[in-house]
Structure formats: C-alpha cells, structure tokens
Amino acid sequence: MNAISVSHISKSFIIPHEKRDTLREWVASGFKPRKKDVLHAIDDVSFTVGQGESFGIIGRNGSGKSTLLKVLAGIYPVDSGKVVTNGKISPFLELGVGFNYDLSARDNVYLNGTVLGLSKAEIDDQFDEIIRFSELEQFVDQKLKNFSSGMQVRLAFSVAIKANADIYLMDEVLAVGDMAFQQKCFEVFRQFRRDGKILIFVSHDLASVRQFCDRSLYLKGGKAVLVGRTDEVLDRYVYEDQKAGAPVEVSAEQSPVAVPGKRTEQKTPVVVKKVRILDKQLKPAQRIATNDAMGIEIELEAQEPLADIVVGMMLKDSEGKPIFGTNTEILGYDLDLDPGLFTCRFIIEVMPIRQGPIQVTVAVHKRSSTEHFDWKDEAARFDIVAKQKNVGFVQIPVSFSGILN
Amino acid sequence: MTTKNQHNYMELILRLAWTDFKLRYQGSVLGFLWSLLKPLLQFVVLYVVFSIFMRMAVPNYQLYLLLGIMIWNYFSEGTNSGLYSLASKSNIIKKVYFPRIIVVLASSLHTLLTLFLNLLVFFFFFILSGKAFPWTGFLLVVDLVVLYILVLGISLILSVTFLKFRDINQIWEVFLMSAFYLSPIIYPLEFIPEQYRLILFLNPLTGLIQYARLLVLEGQLPSLGGAAYVSGTSVGLLLLGFFLFGKFSHKAAEEL
Structure with a gap:
C-alpha cells in the first residue's frame, strides 16, 4: 500500500481584479460580481510515494511546490482529484507553528507540540530531550521574545522532530541554524529514513534533495514535468529550458544601485x-x-x-x-x-x-x-x-586515498 | 481527502484556550484578577448611577445588577473573541490541518473560564447578603448551558463571516452596544411597558438574563413557553452556525 497516492489533483486560486473584503465595499459596488483571474497553482498532478520512501519536490518559485505541500497536509482543499494518505502527517511547513513570543520556551514547547498533534503525556516524556537537542537548557523559562532567531529555530526544530509522525512534510526547513546544528538535523533525517519514515521534501537546496530523496517530482507552472529517480529529475531540472532562460536585459536608463568610485556625469561615450x-x-x-x-x-x-x-x-x-x-x-x-x-x-x-x-x-x-x-x-x-552531495560554498577537487597501511 | 490521524483534538482545544487565557492576563501586575475586577468596576459605576443617582427601586438591586453584568460580559466577550477566532489563529491555520472548529471552541472556552471566575465573585456576594439559596438556583447551570450554545452559535457565524467581510467587527460592536441597552441588565423587565415586553423577549439574551435572576434570586421557574423559545432560538442559531461554518470554513487557510 502506498503511503501517499495523489491522483489527478488540481487546485486553482481565484484572484479578483479588485480588492473587496468589507461589507461596505460590497454595498458600495452594488454586490456586482468582480472580474477575476484564475491561477492554476496545481494542474492535474499525479504521483505516489511508497512506504519508507523519501520524495523530493523541486521547481522554480511559483511552480506550485508549496501549494502541493499544503494540499498534502490537508490545509488546502483540492478542486478535483484525490489525495489518499496512510499514516500520521506532520507538516514542517514552517517551524514553530503557533509559537508565541510572550510565552516561555517551556510553554511554547507544549503549545507547538500540541499543535503538531502530541499529547501532554508525550510532551512530558520528551521534554528534557527536546530541550537538550535544542541546546537551550539555560533558557527554558525565558520568554521566546528574548531568543535570537537561531535559538527560536533550534527550539522549533527540536519539537518538530518529536512529532512522531509517519510522514513529514518539509518546506525549506533545512536552511536553519549554523553548520553544526544543520549537521545534527541531517543526522535526524538519516535516522528517520532508517526508521522507515517518509520525508516529503520541498527545497531549493538541490544537493539536499539529491542526498535524501529516492524519487522526485519536477513541477513547472503547476504541472508535473517529470516524476522519477531523483538523479534523472534533477538533471532534467538543471539542463531543461536553458534556451528559454531569458537574459536579463539592462536598459541604458537604469541607474546603478550603488556606484563605488566616481562616475562621469556627462553623456557616457x-x-x-x-x-x-x-x-x-x-x-x-x-x-x-x-x-x-x-x-x-x-x-x-x-x-x-x-x-x-x-x-x-x-x-x-x-x-x-x-x-x-x-x-x-x-x-x-x-x-x-x-x-x-x-x-x-x-x-x-x-x-x-x-x-x-x-x-x-x-x-x-x-x-x-x-x-x-x-x-x-x-x-x-x-x-x-550543485551536482554533488558535498556541502559548503565552493567545490574543492578532492579524493580519498583509501586505507594506506 | 482521507487522513488517518490520531490527533487528540480535545487536548488542542484545551491548550489553545488555556494559552489565550494565560496570555490575556500575564504581564499585568494583577494577572487574572483583572478578569474579576472588570465586572466589579462596571458594577460599581452602574450601581452608583442607577441606584444612587437615579434611585431605581428594585429589591436586591446589587445582586440583580451583578448577575446581569456577568452574563452580559460573557455574551459580549464570547462573541467578540469568537468573531476573531479564525483570524487570530491564522498562523496555525495556514500551516497545520485540524478541524477549524477547534479554534472557535477554544475561544468560547477561554471566555467561559472568565465567566466561572466571575460567578465565584457573584456567589461570594450572594453569601454575604445572607439570602437563602433556593433549590431553583441549581438550574442556573441549564441557563448557562443555553447561554454557551447561543454564544457558540453566534461565534461560528461571525467567524466565517469575518473571513469575507472584514468590517463585520465594527457592525457587531454597534450591535453589542444597542443590545446592552435592549437587554434587561441595568433595569428590570417590569420597567418596560407591557406591550413592548414581548418584543424585548425576541432577543434570547433577555430571557437568559431574566431567567438566571428568577432562578437564583427569586426561587421561581421561568414559564415553559419562554424557556422553550430561548432554548429553541439558541439551538437554532447553533445549527445555523454549524451549517455556515461547515460550508465556508474549509477555505479559511486561503482567505486569511
């Protein structure tokens, strides 16, 4: 049985030309219907995710990745088609859902944990572990508003991984924390995979997608371009529509944003x-x-x-x-x-x-x-x-000698 | 869409209600004592104006007024907080799936907590007055259940209406202000000429306030017809609330 099976789903948003969200505006306009555009955010997409599989969703901004994830999480209803999921879903759509800055870290762990579907008893049991993982032991009873954004993210991540779900929906969460904490997060994901949990991964970080996802979906303009092995899908994504990539044209009138040094004011030759x-x-x-x-x-x-x-x-x-x-x-x-x-x-x-x-x-x-x-x-x-699984900013040519003695 | 989920929604309702209650009063020196002080201060002002300045002659006017204010406050705070319940939880609604009615239930519960604290104050004064507690007083529970149904029904209607019409809160504010004077809170119903009383009773809150006083202060039962009307309209509004909420709330994540 598939963990997730998505068949022919479509989701569109209606974008009215004119903003009208008060009764006063409706009365003033005589309740006449508005002109509107329809944005097909997801257009007839089908795929399945098997048990124990990790699945990547890639595509440019606005290709419908996040909408698809929200549909999987049940946050958006679909217009047509069917989504069947087996297992408890934990959406990491955003870390720290429900976090409140006026509450202490302790209260926020309970609030966020409950929102993610944990019972009080489960949170009680894992509370110390959550705090230890977030490395915030000294700050448990401080209000969240005194935390740096890095600390907040660490706390949120530590709760989120305890959600004890079968399916984890993750939207760009990997770009969190410093390098050391990221490594810790990756270790958790590897453990999830060993435990047979399902990761659905939406990311611009193609190297992470390559590292974690068995199969992937390439979305473009709400349509599925390719579903298949991650390597194939990434290659298609990287090399496709290179010819369509429009050059950025600079108009001659455009003034530079910042001009170090002197610049001639007269007509430039x-x-x-x-x-x-x-x-x-x-x-x-x-x-x-x-x-x-x-x-x-x-x-x-x-x-x-x-x-x-x-x-x-x-x-x-x-x-x-x-x-x-x-x-x-x-x-x-x-x-x-x-x-x-x-x-x-x-x-x-x-x-x-x-x-x-x-x-x-x-x-x-x-x-x-x-x-x-x-x-x-x-x-x-x-x-x-990136085409390799290495981490970091530059690609340094590297090899390994094998065991020498 | 089928989702097998073992979420414990009761825990979520209680957690959200408790968090709202806590947030509302934390940071102030007096903490949740404010929730007790507010109706008391209201009571003092109204008592001074109507009993001392205007010499309203009503037996047990203090307890009479206090009970009316407390029920009114629950109605006005409950429906107001219900109106904003979806909008104020948009950060969760947009990120996690759960039945949306949970946030409305949580909002109605957190204001209910304030009502219970207020009732403790009321009974404290009741005991001080040395009055005997009539057996009918226990039926106040029934009166409050109907009140809760009324508030929840209106909250459900207002919360989804607010998604579409962002000025409904202003309209509701004006409505609440007129309802305060059209309900027998500061004056007894007997002050209203007989032929208009029935019109006032169209407002279910009139009955709820009037019957609470009958039950607790006068030891009398309300008329069967009146009780049936009040319960009927409250349940009717709740059903209408369920219907509208069921029809419009699933798009809340998109509209917030």
Missing part, C-alpha cells in the same frame, strides 16, 4: 546594453551546474571612437559580497572601440562555486582612470546548482 549568462554550450542560461564551463556575454554600445577601454566584471553572492572579479586589462587585452554595438565574452572554464544565487556586476572604464563610463550592479543573475 560607452554604455553596457545587455548582459547574458551562457552555459557550457554558449547558449543563454540561468542555471549553471558546479564545475561546468560558462560565459558572461556583454553587449556594449560606443557613441564615439574610444581607445584604451577596460571592461570588467565581478561575481557577487546573494548578499553582495564579492566572490571574484577580473577585467580585460588584467587579462592582457587592449580594447579600442569604434562607434557602434559590440559583443564580448568572459569565459569561465570551471565554475568552482558549489551552489547558490550569483549576481554579476559589469563596468566599463578608461585604462588608468578611476572614472567609469558605465557601471551596472546586478546586471545579471544566475543560479549555480
């Missing part, structure tokens, strides 16, 4: 028109796999003949911290431009970043001058998608 991310086949892409080659294509427009031009680019992480930067001067090129449009590329032979969103900043200036002709912060963005 050369501007950055477009920045595109290219994959290893030099096709426009938005996702790059770790260790793949990639390109950054820059389109420039010069208004007048220019000599000694330097084009530079900088990769930054999601917080804007620089990861790597270079320019044509460092690479040993002299650029002279005639008026007109030009395209040039930086080729990165191996992308050693393991995973995460990356932003690209592009600048053009004259050699031995701090004055920029043009500077575009966040001229393009792309995601690096």
